[in-house]
Amino acid sequence: MDDLKRYALFAEVVRSGSMSAAARHLRVSTSAVSQQLRQLEQAYGVTLLHRSTRKLSLTETGLRFAEHCRAMVEAADRAQAQLLLARDAPEGELRVAAPVGFARHIAPALASLLARYPALRLNLHVDDALIDLIDARVDLAIRGGSLPDSSWVAQPLGCVHWLLCAAPSYLARAGMPETPAELLAHQWIAVPRDSRGFVVELQGPAGERETLHLEPRVASNNQFTVQQLCAAGLGIARGVRPDFEEDLRQGRLVPVLQDWKMAPIPMFAVTPQRDGQPAKVRHAIEAIRAYLRQVPGVSA
Known part of the structure; x- marks a missing residue:
């Protein structure tokens, strides 16, 4: 892992044209940049740069190596962009599990979300049984009533009367x-x-x-x-x-007997994890919650 960081540092030195410019961009000292490059050269027994008081020049080995380091950094940037896209824009397959009685609400709740994001697909599993979210690869399950203890995360959606x-x-x-x-x-x-x-x-x-x-x-x-x-x-x-x-x-x-009430059923959006929720799950939960606010017989 340290080597990968040094590869990225070397690519920045080549891109910036000097160790001091690379240091400013990376917000580290020039001596730290110089030390990391020296350790990289010593680790592989090669010389990547000719150093002088006025400029840096690449050796033949350094020139070839720089191309690979640049490609590595670009690939890392593309990978990061995909993570940010997954965080900000819903896409891919959204696997939802819902009990039979609630399933008919999924279509109107998610219709506008699916229309707004063409890259998002819905896979709806309808079953009153409490399936295992991990085994079934479910992103989001709708559950009602008291929930069994588990490591899954439950976010309240409202109460149904x-x-x-x-x-x-x-x-x-x-x-x-x-x-x-x-x-x-x-x-x-x-x-x-x-x-x-x-x-x-x-x-x-x-x-x-x-x-x-x-x-x-x-x-x-x-x-x-x-x-x-x-x-x-x-x-x-x-x-x-x-x-x-x-x-x-x-x-x-x-x-019948409208003046007599029964305890409402709390509804939850259950997910396998709390942190790093992909955009498709976050947006789906908000869409279902917003839909339920307009449904008669559901309270916040």
């Missing part, structure tokens, strides 16, 4: 529940955590709390399917507001 909903046709048959206790008598559609059902924790307008242990009549392992079954009038479902928004707007679903 839960909602209880049902189709008007179901409520016309079963009635609109007025209290949490009445929910126990209703039919539920859910992604159960286990064979015993799932738990809904509610906080009322006065701060009171209710915990309901519910067993779904209709179960699915996919939240989007739960939403469709709910819109078909098969019962009450719990979901996040962004997923229900279109059905709410179209009147296919209506909120």
Whole structure:
């Protein structure tokens, strides 16, 4: 490594035309430049420069060596430019992992970024499983809820709020529940955590709390399917507001017990490393965060 530094120093001496000019450019003393060149010559048993009080002249060996040193410095400059480009301009393949329920937000969140940077490509992996970012070569994963301890870095994106909903046709048959206790008598559609059902924790307008242990009549392992079954009038479902928004707007679903709230889900952008994030990852995180600020049911 010391030799490479001396090669670069020699190239600067040749470019500058004198040791003093090279020293000023490198912000070191002239004696330090002279000493490094002498050590380089002694290490290989060659003479690179003829020194005099008025000027420097290259030996034949020094002339040939200078060309290689100049090429090395130019290659290093090009390599540095690529690093700066990766830092400042998004390019290459951006590998994103997202859960099934969130995947539909990736396209609108990153559309303007992809349009602005033609050299950027998107590879989207959709899976509710917590895949290993390193093994899957994932640059950025979207995760919700509490995260397991790991060396990965999680940056907050916002909090997504839960909602209880049902189709008007179901409520016309079963009635609109007025209290949490009445929910126990209703039919539920859910992604159960286990064979015993799932738990809904509610906080009322006065701060009171209710915990309901519910067993779904209709179960699915996919939240989007739960939403469709709910819109078909098969019962009450719990979901996040962004997923229900279109059905709410179209009147296919209506909120249930709006005064009772559930703890929101924190959303995170998870990356394998903290420092030296490439531009494609930094810009993608900011684009997703900016998009989520405009989504109903998401708070900072």
